[in-house]
Amino acid sequence: MTTKTPSTGGQPPIHPERQRRVKTALRIFSISAWVTGALLLLLVVRMIMQYVLHLDVxxxxxxxxxxxxxxxxxxxxxLNLGTKARWSATEWLTTALSGIVPVMSFIIEAMRRREVTETFRLDEA
Structure with missing residues (x-):
């Protein structure tokens, strides 16, 4: 009796341990991106209140x-996720800089999540 393996579209199989590590790194990255983005928005609001509206903050x-x-x-x-996912320097730099541009961390997080999930087939893991 033979067992069928799911078709991977001609891609080599990804070791389950590597999938687990990448999935964990992606989860940590996503949480940190959302926290950084939310705090950056709060910081922008604080700065507007202080310097534009001249309020006591x-x-x-x-x-x-x-x-x-x-x-x-x-x-x-x-850096952890980029190392595990083997990002190029440009991908990592773009991702890193997204933490200093308001709202960009949310956009880049979604983009990187989609890329990493597809590349490492994390929805199958």
Missing amino acids: HALAWVARVHGLAFIVFLMAS
Whole structure:
């Protein structure tokens, strides 16, 4: 009796352990991208309130520091995923810079999620 393996469209099989590692790295990357993006939007709102509307934003003084820490985590997560997914330097740099442009981290996260999921067939894992 022979067992059928699912068709991979002519692509070589991906080791399940590699799929697991990439999937974990993608999850960490996605969370850090969303947190960084949300904090960056909050930082932009804070800056508008302070410099344009001349409001007292003392209660939001923590936002810049926390965003900075989140951005460092985002850089490490994107480097981790990029290493596992074997991104080019351009792909990694584009991804890294998306953490400093408002809303861009959400767009790049969705794009990288789609690419990595398709490349490593994570929906099958």
